[in-house]
Amino acid sequence: MSAPLPAVRELAVRHxxxxxxxxxxxxxxxxxxxxxxxxxxxxxxxVTILFALSLDLVLGYAGIVTLGHAAFFGAGAYTVGxxxxxxxxxxxxxxLLAAALVAGAVGLLSGWVLxxxxxxxxxxxxxxxxxLLEQAANMFSSWTGxxxxxxxxxxxxxxxxxxFDVLFFRTQYLYALAVLLLCFVLVRVLxxxxxxxxxxxxxxxLLRMHAVGAPVRARQVLAYAISAALAGVAGAVFVxxxxxxNLAVLGLERAAGVLIILxxxxxxxxxxxxxxxxxxxxxxxxxxxxxxxxxxxxxxxxLMLVALYAHNGILGLGDAVRRRWSxx
Amino acid sequence: MDLISTxxxxxxxxxxxxxxxxxxxVTMGLMGFVNLAHGGFAMxxxxxxxxxxxxxxxxxxxxxxxxxxxxxxxxxxxERALYARLYRASELDQVLFTIGLVFVMIATVTLAVGPExxxxxxxxxxxxxxxxxxxxxxxxxxxxxxxxTLLMLALWLGFExxxxxxxxxxxxxxRRMAESLGVDVGRLFxxxxxxxxxxxxxxxxxxxxxxxxxxxxxxxxxAYFLIVVAVGGLGRVTGVFFAALLIGVLDFVLKVEFxxxxxxxxxxxxxAFLLARPQGMFGKRGA
Numbered sequence: 035m036s037a038p039l040p041a042v043r044e045l046a047v048r049h050x051x052x053x054x055x056x057x058x059x060x061x062x063x064x065x066x067x068x069x070x071x072x073x074x075x076x077x078x079x080x081v082t083i084l085f086a087l088s089l090d091l092v093l094g095y096a097g098i099v100t101l102g103h104a105a106f107f108g109a110g111a112y113t114v115g116x117x118x119x120x121x122x123x124x125x126x127x128x129x130l131l132a133a134a135l136v137a138g139a140v141g142l143l144s145g146w147v148l149x150x151x152x153x154x155x156x157x158x159x160x161x162x163x164x165x166l167l168e169q170a171a172n173m174f175s176s177w178t179g180x181x182x183x184x185x186x187x188x189x190x191x192x193x194x195x196x197x198f199d200v201l202f203f204r205t206q207y208l209y210a211l212a213v214l215l216l217c218f219v220l221v222r223v224l225x226x227x228x229x230x231x232x233x234x235x236x237x238x239x240l241l242r243m244h245a246v247g248a249p250v251r252a253r254q255v256l257a258y259a260i261s262a263a264l265a266g267v268a269g270a271v272f273v274x275x276x277x278x279x280n281l282a283v284l285g286l287e288r289a290a291g292v293l294i295i296l297x298x299x300x301x302x303x304x305x306x307x308x309x310x311x312x313x314x315x316x317x318x319x320x321x322x323x324x325x326x327x328x329x330x331x332x333x334x335x336x337l338m339l340v341a342l343y344a345h346n347g348i349l350g351l352g353d354a355v356r357r358r359w360s361x362x
Numbered sequence: 363m364d365l366i367s368t369x370x371x372x373x374x375x376x377x378x379x380x381x382x383x384x385x386x387x388v389t390m391g392l393m394g395f396v397n398l399a400h401g402g403f404a405m406x407x408x409x410x411x412x413x414x415x416x417x418x419x420x421x422x423x424x425x426x427x428x429x430x431x432x433x434x435x436x437x438x439x440x441e442r443a444l445y446a447r448l449y450r451a452s453e454l455d456q457v458l459f460t461i462g463l464v465f466v467m468i469a470t471v472t473l474a475v476g477p478e479x480x481x482x483x484x485x486x487x488x489x490x491x492x493x494x495x496x497x498x499x500x501x502x503x504x505x506x507x508x509x510x511t512l513l514m515l516a517l518w519l520g521f522e523x524x525x526x527x528x529x530x531x532x533x534x535x536x537r538r539m540a541e542s543l544g545v546d547v548g549r550l551f552x553x554x555x556x557x558x559x560x561x562x563x564x565x566x567x568x569x570x571x572x573x574x575x576x577x578x579x580x581x582x583x584x585a586y587f588l589i590v591v592a593v594g595g596l597g598r599v600t601g602v603f604f605a606a607l608l609i610g611v612l613d614f615v616l617k618v619e620f621x622x623x624x625x626x627x628x629x630x631x632x633x634a635f636l637l638a639r640p641q642g643m644f645g646k647r648g649a
Contacts, residue, residue: 099454151640154390158592161585162633169626286585290461297458328473334465341459342447 049226058308062211066204073203079315080210081272084217086296086307088264093293094302095225096257097237098149101289102160103265105144105167108284109137110266115184115279116177124189130213130270137266138259140167145258149251161286168284183280187273198274206275213271217264222304224260233257237302298340300347309348366497368615374503376610377510378569382583383590384517384602385558391534391597393551395445396453398460400562401580401587402467407433407563408575409471412480422485429567434560441555446548464580472577479576482567506568513561514603521599530554534597589632595642605643 065076085107092098110133117123117132148159171178178184191197192209199205224230235243236250243250273279282288291314299310317336321329344351386400411429414420420428440463448456484502492501521527532540533547541547566575573583590609594601609628616627636642 093454147637151636154396154588154592154596155636155640155642158589159633159636161588162629162636165585165629166626166633169629173622173626287581294458294461297454301454327477328469330465331469331473334462334467334469337458337462337465338444339462341451341455341462342444345451345455347458 058305059211059215066207066211070202070204073207075315075319077203077206077210077275078272079311080207080214081268081275082292082295082311082315083307084210084214084271085265085268085292086299086311087214087218087221087304088261088268089292089296090301090304090307091221091225091261091264092258093296094306095230095237096233096254098254098258099153099157100160101157101286101293102162102164103261103292104284104286104289105160105164106137106141106262106265107269107272107288107292108164108167108171109140109262110134110269111273111279111283112171112178112269113137113266114270114273115187118187118189119179119184120177124187126189126192126209126274129189129274130267133266133270134263137269138263141262141265142255142259145255145262149254149258161289164284164286164289168281171281171284179280181281183278185278185280187277187279189274189277198277200277203275210271210275213267217267218304221264225304229253229256234302294337296347298337298347300349302346303349306347306349313348367499368618369611370499370503370507372611372614373607374506374610375569375572375614376607377506378565378572379586379590379610380510380603380606381513381565381568382562383587383594383606384599385554385561386587387591387594387602388530388534388554388597388599389551389558390591392530392537392547392554393449394453395449396456396460397445398457398584399463399467399580400559401584402464403433403437403559404562404566404569404583405471405575405577405579406436406467406566407560408566408570408579409475409480410563411567412482412570412575413475415483422488426564426567429563430560433563434556437559438552438556441552445555467580468577475577477577479574480570482570482575484571502571506572509568514599517599526550526553589628593632593635593642595644598642598644601642601644 062080066073069076085103088106089100089103092100092103113133113136114129117129123129123132144160144163148156148163151159172180175181189198192205196205196209225233232243232248232253235248236253240250269283272283295310295314296307297310298314299308300306313336314333317333318329321332325332340348340351345354382401382404386397389395389397389400407429410432411425414428415422415425444459444463448459488502488505490501491498492504494504521531529540529545529550532543533545533550537547566579573579586609590602590606593609594603594605609632612631613625613628617625620627
């Protein structure tokens with residue numbers, strides 16, 4: 035037998051950890067030390083990374099384009115909020131679990147109904163599902179607080195030892211970082227597992243996956259539910275960290291925002307969520323402070339340039355540069 | 363009587379939805395291009411129309427014509443210079459590009475005109491009420507309904523009875539086949555894109571009275587335009603017409619009858635409809 039082809043060799047080692055994969059976490063800890071006054075913003079970034087990561091699982095790997103992912107972020111957020119406000123259930127870790135279960139159940143149910151469609155129809159169906167949840171949260175105001183939401187929620191210390199830090203967000207930042215790390219490991223294991231490979235197969239060639247007998251619908255629905263559960267965890271961390279929940283957690287703005295963030299960073303590559311969230315949010319934060327009226331100009335031009343020149347986001351641009359470099 | 367006047371109000375807003383969305387449906391059906399900036403063209407047109415009337419003293423019809431021409435010209439430039447580079451790109455890159463374009467449009471309008479909402483100065487002959495015999499109703503809404511119906515007829519004739527319409531229909535149904543028969547789909551697309559953007563501009567101006575006009579317009583109504591296109595079926599002029607009227611009327615009537623429910627019913631109905639008929643009213647199955 036001859037030596038394996040380079041492509042085969044590449045496939046056999048692609049799941050192995052690379053040295054640079056430690057960098058984001060080192061950077062996350064370094065930011066904790068370097069920017070003690072920006073930890074509230076940093077926590078928001080971490081939550082957004084987790085949210086974008088959950089979207090990457092369905093969009094980047096399973097190829098399901100959705101415009102309603104904030105439905106699950108919101109489901110998780112409201113679960114934690116309502117448990118705390120009405121039942122006094124303020125233990126954070128079990129709250130995360132409850133949020134994941136509720137959001138995952140919503141994902142399982144809606145995925146089972148909606149994933150028989152695709153394209154524009156699926157886009158609109160996911161959008162409508164999210165809008166229905168939003169209107170429901172608005173109408174049942176005795177439970178959800180309606181338009182104003184539920185302000186000033188407080189949660190028990192994490193593991194009974196680490197108090198939430200209302201002023202400087204130190205605990206919240208590390209908490210969000212730890213949750214993100216756990217979820218990231220889960221997603222990473224998942225996408226390189228046979229399950230993840232079959233999702234990629236469905237994305238690349240639906241007909242062939244049907245032909246080889248893969249349970250296409252079931253795989254898609256399962257991926258959708260897992261992604262929904264992770265988005266719910268992101269929403270739950272958001273509420274626990276900030277201590278409030280309102281209608282903005284499940285609006286179109288949040289759903290479109292996370293979609294843009296993921297495409298900007300690069301989908302289907304795990305780290306696109308990190309790059310996209312950091313670039314987008316830092317750009318938005320600094321531009322809106324410096325130019326309160328015209329900040330969208332810079333943001334819009336960035337998005338247009340990336341779309342025109344960087345096929346598959348900022349990380350895609352990095353790939354193209356590296357290929358050109360090694361071709362020399 | 364009340365029911366009829368509510369229905370007329372709904373029809374008028376449905377007509378506005380139709381005029382704005384029809385171009386989006388055809389361009390999406392033709393190239394599969396996800397153009398989320400379509401509402402932006404409507405907004406730019408609305409501003410051109412309102413501002414040219416206020417500052418240059420143009421009459422309402424002249425301003426509408428100017429808005430149509432200006433936005434159609436702008437869209438041709440954008441299409442040739444920027445959109446054309448993305449036809450072969452993934453639809454997600456198209457989403458990123460067009461959302462970026464919307465942000466740029468919003469910022470430009472905010473900088474140039476300001477964030478406040480604009481009002482249209484209707485000419486006196488449209489501002490009053492018209493006696494229909496059995497009912498007096500706002501002249502402007504009646505004019506909108508007439509305009510939309512005429513436009514629908516013109517577009518229908520253009521689509522069904524002219525050579526260029528036949529080419530567009532052929533390209534929507536099967537682009538590769540049309541291309542191998544010698545139809546220049548690229549040029550066809552530039553033409554429909556310009557026409558669609560121009561119509562959106564007119565819709566932005568005509569509808570400013572109903573939908574309002576401010577820099578956030580393209581994002582606020584994006585979902586509505588997309589719902590109309592999805593319910594009508596991609597690339598179907600008649601589909602967009604009936605979908606727009608249906609949604610306009612239902613939205614109007616339900617908001618009047620059940621003010622607490624807000625927009626909930628529209629989303630619920632769209633959900634039910636698209637689950638039952640994923641290809642839209644007149645769309646082709648499997649398209």
